[in-house]
Amino acid sequence: MTTRSRVDGQATALADEYVSYYNRRILKPPTWRAASIGGYLYLGGLAGASSVFAAGGQLTGRPGLARAGKAAALVGIGLSLAALVEDLGRPERFLHMLRTFKPTSPMSVGSWLLASYAPLVGVSLLTDLTGRFPFTGRAACYGAAILGPAVTTYTAVLISDTAVPAWHEGHREMPFLFAGSATATAAGSAMIAAPPSENGPARRAAVLGTALELGAGWLMRRRMGMIAGAYEHGRAGVLMRTGEALAVAGAVGAVLCGRRRAAAVASGAALMAASACIRLGVFSAGVASSEDPAYTVVPQRARLASPETTYA
Amino acid sequence: MAMKDFLGRWPVLRQLTGPDRCGLGAAVRSKKTDELRSRVATADRVVKSICPYCAVGCGQNVYVSGEKVVQIEGDPDSPISRGRLCPKGSASLQLTTGPGRERSVLYRRPYGTEWEQLDLDTAMRMVADRVVRTRRETWQEHCDGKRVARTMGIASLGGATLDNEENYLIKKLMTGLGVVQVENQARVCHSSTVTGLGTSFGRGGSTTFMQDLQHSDCIIIEGSNFAEAHPVGFQWVMEAKLRGATVIHVDPHFSRTSAMADLFVPIRAGTDIAFLGAIINHVLSEGKDFREYVLNYTNAACVVSDEFADSEDLDGVFSGWDPETRTYDVGTWQYKGPRVQTVSGRRLRLDEYHQPGRSEAHGSGGAPVTPYAERDETLSHPRCVYQILKRHFSRYTPEVVERTCGIPPETFARVCDALTSNSGPDRTSAFAYAVGWTQHSVGTQYIRTASILQLLLGNIGRPGGGIMALRGHASIQGSSDIPTLYNLLPGYIPMPYAHTDENLDDFVEVITTQKGFWADARHYVVSLLKAYYGDAATADNDFCFGHLPRLTGSHSTYDTTFAQLDGVCKGFFLFGENPAVGSANARLQRLGMANLDWLVVRDFALIESATWWKDGREIRTGELRTEEIGTEVFFFPAASHTEKNGTFTNTNRLLQWHHAAVEPSGDCRSDLWFVYHLGRMVRERLAGSAEPYDRAILDLAWDYPVEGELREPSAEAVLREVNGYGPDGELLSSYMRLRGDGSTSCGCWIYCGVFADGVNQAARRKPHTEQSWVSHEWGWAWPLNRRTLYNRASADPDGNPWSARKAYVWWDADLGRWTGHDIPDFIDDRPPDYRPPADAQGPDALSGIDAFIMQGDGKGWLYAPAGLMDGPLPVHYEPQDTPCENPLYRAYPRNPARLLYDRPGNRYHPVASKVYPYVVTTYRLTEHFTAGGMSRWLPYLSELQPEMFCEVSPELAEERLLEHGDWATIISARGAIEAKVLITDRMPSLRLDGRVVHQIGLPYHYGPNGCATGDPANELTSIVLDPNADIQETKACTADIQPGRRPRGPGLNRLVETFRRRAGMYEPTRQEV
């Protein structure tokens, strides 16, 4: 894919000070589409955390919550896989993901993870719905719950293990942000789908998850230095701010809604939307940071200038 | 089994069982990867070829699989290119196999609006019919009472992209038909090189070869964009630079060549004589000339006749000027001494010699001159050449350089220093130039100035020295040598003139010199006539000399344009040339074609010269209407270099054979095929004719063996004919074996030896790694495989090398012959101390120090006592269109002898016109080729420079409110074009004579057809010619520039008209003589 731009009127043939070559980007922006890969990140998180809710529900005798979790996990994982496949240049070669197992590739690790996780989710919901093979069903449910958290956080590694400044520089906090976000969104979905009588854990998790999400996000940007700008400006900024506002609203709602169904649904929806916005915001910030050469050059220059530069 | 296979290749298993645990390398390879091979390694065969673009002549390997060319890349064995190719050479596969190529014959009937399909046979028959008819209708037996035996109704243009064999056959057929208007790119490209170098040294080719530049200590590139126009040849400049040489680039614009130079010197286009003249002045006044060299090898000591008066004394003209005819009586320029004599003893009337176009006949043999001029070995005689030179250039000072060229004195001094400190016995400097020098109304004299300078510094004939004339197309040197030019027969034998050359004896007498190899002119002429007319040529019938059509003046391609406009020329062949884009004043080129009865275009793609009737600019402006144009147009798709055998002659004067790799497909045919079969069909139609004027064509020796299903004539057979046969039918090895009695035949005497020993010497390909840098066993160079011309001068008068470092060719007293790295360009066994007796003739008259063996006096010419139409010494004249006054000569600010065509559509700008205030110069880009036929249809080249643009300085942009990346319109009295604006410091605005002169730089490759498009620069240029060579001034003109796009439709002509009116040009501008 080549991007050809017409001269923008700004560019002169002769510029004395360069941030980069004609101030053009140095990196290639992600080829991923926001809808599919943003959706994939979001839905994977929803699935993974929902599996934990499902197990919790199962363990603590909240069948409604458990079933809601199982369903959300399956829908989440199903759609996320669909989004992933859809984003491939050659969808029919999806199975090439299992040609090899590469510990250096989060996507490869993730593929194997999903390959084990998705069937468990399927089995656990199917057995729940049909009532057959309950033992297998319970085992599958616990299995999915063990893998679930990994499913939610490996995607953070996936995007952080790139040259995209706004992603890579957040690699420490990103998994926590994802974990928090997944927790909140799964909680939100549980608040919507589970009977109000069983949504106590979800409401509490919503608050904790949101706190984690916002806290990790804040810390991440603080540690990123100038790259945080990618999260503050443009589309990413709008998404992040909207997401954060919704998250706070959702969390407050979760605290206050009690067993009122409608309020729970509203707060749940707010939480889910918040999380979606934040995931998309992270995605957009990544794209923006790869488009602007300053995010590549300035930190690297600083790194070169600092006496104790080590690459290890 | 399948399962096991699958599992065996499953990377996960291989990771677990093999060393590549992480799956990063060996474990994850696919089967396809394991089996990967390159398509060159698996090709059926490799065919040796030569790049078809430029005159560097890079070697190519053509890979063929399943009778398809699958890859073309550099031939590592080539001593010139060492396997490298520039972007054009690298795109040859797309050129030859890409979608841009047309593969069927197309026909446009008179007044037709669309192309129609026609089968090849029918088309050939139709063309043959038209040739016969037009020839009959326009036959001219006499003109002004003199026999001319010709037709002015037919013309042919093109040849520099073709093989020598094809050019040979075109000229032969056209001459047989009585067509004199035969021209090719050599006219518009480097014709002034032939006249400039030819009169200076005796041969019109580059004095050196590109590989030898690596031995230069200083290289001045001036008038050439070496790195862009000859990129692979430029490796030898880089080689020299890596060895410590100083590289200087003198040019109006900072190009990719300048970027590589140690010193870039910006110069106003059209002022090089002032610059070089000032260096000459510096050398002479500081006594920095290489005295021993100058004294022995140049004509410095010759005394000039008392009648001679210098331009310095006559305010810009020399003695002999006739303002009525605007020509010189050149007799006053001669040496003092016995007047020029011919072999028969008759005193030659110089005006017999001085005909339009004759200067170019010095392409291989100097002008007639007395071989025994009075000499003053002390160089102090006031009328000796040395002193004349000194006086002539004394006014060319650094201040004049600054005022004229815009070059500050410090920069000028740096150039002088670099050049003089790198010349002498132990060091050599080279000049490299190309069409930045040739395309001026004083083009010849530009090259003369450099020749004088290099002679003074002792840099000619020596390793690392010389003047590298960088020729243009793949075979443009060849199309000058075996010319498709109106004024030349093969080997620089002039075409006969109606007035003087009634019969063979008269003709030979005029062109024969007393001294040197041109004394044998009769041998060359008769052998040529034997090659042309075979058995029909006998001593009794003057060897059919009477069959040759006669000239009556200049019949250059531009004269043909006017002949078309005037309705005289009715039929036109374009053998690979695109005048609608590439020739000066493109609009007149198209209007001329619109006035034809028929036009034959042979090319790869539908170039602008083939489609002007349909979508040309005049159709769009409403000036012409397709339905009203009567021209019948035939388009024949041409075969490419990979589809035919033949030789190209590159800029090293080197003939290189390229082998056909595959057969052409569809209707594509070689030009050899076309010309041969056209000739055959015409002759069939005329067979049995009793008309006397049909004899010339029927007597032509026209049977060449044909090969294969396509009945392709054998190119080798043609090359053999060019080489020449001896009395027993044996292939000759040297022109010294030619005879004037009809016992030998030779199609081009200077190429005699290319088939020596029955071996195609041009096809030799001994790798450069197995021979010296001179690489004599790679191809074959004229003359007689010598690579550095005049290399006798690389030794001192006693025959010893000037220095160990610069040893090249020297006299071996023990062997009694010349020896060294090159083939001596001298008589093998002539001792250095030999002095001829006063009555010696021909080669015997050459002394042991006559290093310039083709000159009538054996010397390099600082002063040209004959041979040129506009002066024996160069003078700084302003270009035709100029924003500046001439600071040196008030009465004659421009070349007084230049050829003017002040006709409607070709108006010249008033001097220093405020309406056209900016200098315009045109040039090339690495990524495109000439008028674009070979680059604009190729996506790979088009994407690299996709649109027409103009380069302007930030100052000019500010003055005219131009925006970077936006459009601008550039307007001259001839036309207007639009271009995208590139504002850059690389296009300097010059400070001179107390003012700022802005320049506009234009690449000239673009046209409306193809993938990369834009307006042609030649809409702006005018037809004004150098009088020696008929070359146009496309390197320096003037224009205005305005922001925004040009009008579409009729508004375009109105815009041009408005400007003309503002400039007060209601009628022809009166030109000072």
Place this chain on the structure above:
Amino acid sequence: MTTRLPQVQEETGYERHPPRMGFFTDTSICIGCKACEVACKEWNQLPADPPFTFTGLSFDNTEQLSASTWRHVAFVEQRKPMRAGAGDGSGDLRWLMASDVCKHCTDAACLDVCPTGSLFRTEFGTVVVQSDICNGCGYCVSACPYGVIDKREDDGLAWKCTLCYDRIGDGLTPACAQACPTQSIQYGELDDLLDRAAARVEALHQDGVTDARLYGHDPGDGVRGNGAFFLLLDRPEVYGLPPAPKVTTRDLPAMWRHAGLAALTLAATIATAFAAASFEFGGARPARVRK
């Protein structure tokens, strides 16, 4: 002696292998002819990139490396003399030209992250895409710290320079290096190329061109050095190169650690939520337990 770049083939399962091969691109002798761009397209039969429009970026109309342009020549015009403190009238302009290409990193991010094994390390130490394997996931595109590899829209696959794997396997020179008129692109054993490069920098410094520097030659850098390294005449970013790129997989262990911790945090958070929920309404237990 110059530092050597790792024979990285050994780390990727080639027990016996030819020496590591690569490029030294000496931009100080590049004449900006773009033969490398064309030769590469011609050899690899890559598409040209319409629309054919003028960019105004000096003589650069292809703008960047892409899935269909594997060599790209940058043009930089500067008001700056070539030799430091030249003030000698040699002009105050310089026009830098440089041919960029995939770096064939010792630690190649694209290769590390490729989930299918489409990208692999060859026995020459180069990094190559296998187009029969690639599923177009696009991961490599985001991973490359140099912005080299890209996905093509028509076939959905990732493409980049192969260092002419098909040619060098047959003992041939890569198409771009073979074409390069001035040998600005030099192909060979990396060890030899490093020596040549060091000598060249030295010579340029002697000649007053103090701006000359190498880029990508250092095994101690963020990608353990490049299989295609450069001699530049200005800071890397002037040519569109990152000044100090780093392979991101260096941080992968840390990332996994953080991800693991985050996963545990998630599990713990939800567990906490369940635990906290059990005290709701005075420790009311869910129905099933009550039963």
